[in-house]
Amino acid sequence: MVMRTVIVVGGGASGMMAAGQAASVGAETLLLEKMHSPGRKLGITGKGRCNLTNIAPPADFISHFGPTGLFLRQAFHRFSSDDLVAFFEKLGVPTVVERGGRIFPASEQARDVVHALTRWIRMQGVTVRSGVSVDGLLFEGGRVRGVRDSGGKDHPADAVVIATGGVSYPATGSTGDGYRLAQSVGHSIIPLRPALVPIETKGDLAPRLQGLSLRNVNVVILVNGAKRAKAFGEMIFTHFGLSGPVILSLSGDVADALDAGGVVSVSIDLKPALDEYKLDERILRDLALHGKRKFETLLKGLLPAKMVPLCAEQVGISPEHMGHQITAGERGRLRAWLKDFRLEVTGVRPIAEAIVTAGGVDTKEIDPRTMASRRVDGLYFAGEVINVDADTGGYNLQAAFSTGWLAGRSAAEG
16 A cells, blocks of 8 residues: 655644644655744743633534634544543643633643644654745646745645644744645635734723733623623733733624724723622712722722722812712712723734734635545645634634644545
8 A cells, every 4th residue: 555645834733733643644744844843833822821722512612713613513523622632641741721611731831732742743753844935836637746845846745734824923934825825726715814913992091001900801892882792801901902811802803893994992891790789889888988088099999009090080080089078970980980991992903913813715615524625636724724713712722733633634544
């Protein structure tokens, strides 16, 4: 029996998984990575801690991908989050479950994941060539026959897996090469846009709070005054606007609304555990107990210290005002501000700063059972180059590993 040859283009999470799986089922496998070593982007994911996956049950897991989630059902069935955890346990990378069902390596070091994968693919017999860019696909008779590198050298193969990532964090090698390669053989590319990206806000409100992190807040995205999306969790103020898990999860809705010409704002409920009635009772109780204290002192019991001057300014109450002097109208303004601290959105950060690239190779042109191209024989796709993306929580990385697992094995088995 003649051994099949497989070339994997791209050495990220999906590429290393694809290469290792192809080799594990008997294919002669070559991994081409344009950077000096594989796993550059993987090594910085999750702020260097690497949120591998999530314990969410299958239906919930898929729902985090929105309309494209069903495309991944086969990949997740073949290689699930449980399979991924077991896979890394076997490689000597134990995991832990954290808030929100997020799964991380127990060491909290993304580099441990990269090192484990690198060792594993070499043990499987994968030939890794770093510092090699792919210039084009070798295409003949309706099928892909290999690749040509930027030095003009041809690398023949029975199958090619494109796992080049998106266009976010280009310094790690994600510069959109896969989209160009896919288009060269007739594939459609859904327009690229940033996903899981910080947002920019108007004025100096966010810069004045720069570095302040809020936990357990409700954030609502308003488009032309109507609620578009909401999320609960943690966020942070930056010199340009807002970031953090909740903001990143909602950023896709923000980007889409801005592209459609909508007026977008963010409403932050700073006291989500209290409805307006209970919040009013809380404020009245504080005023009754500490009426001889200044307003700014009373606010420190409700807000982080950094927010106190801004709150006093926005609700129009002097910080020097005594608690017993606060009127019902002033109390109402304070209550409303605590439940609806609003910032106007002016944009999202550049796609190069996005954690994930939305858009990519149209899923209608990929067989979800194998990750094979429906347009040309011998071509497979894995990871972020495909038009699938989810919110934060480990879902995107699981998609990379699952599609890589399926593409690698399918390419090897033909």
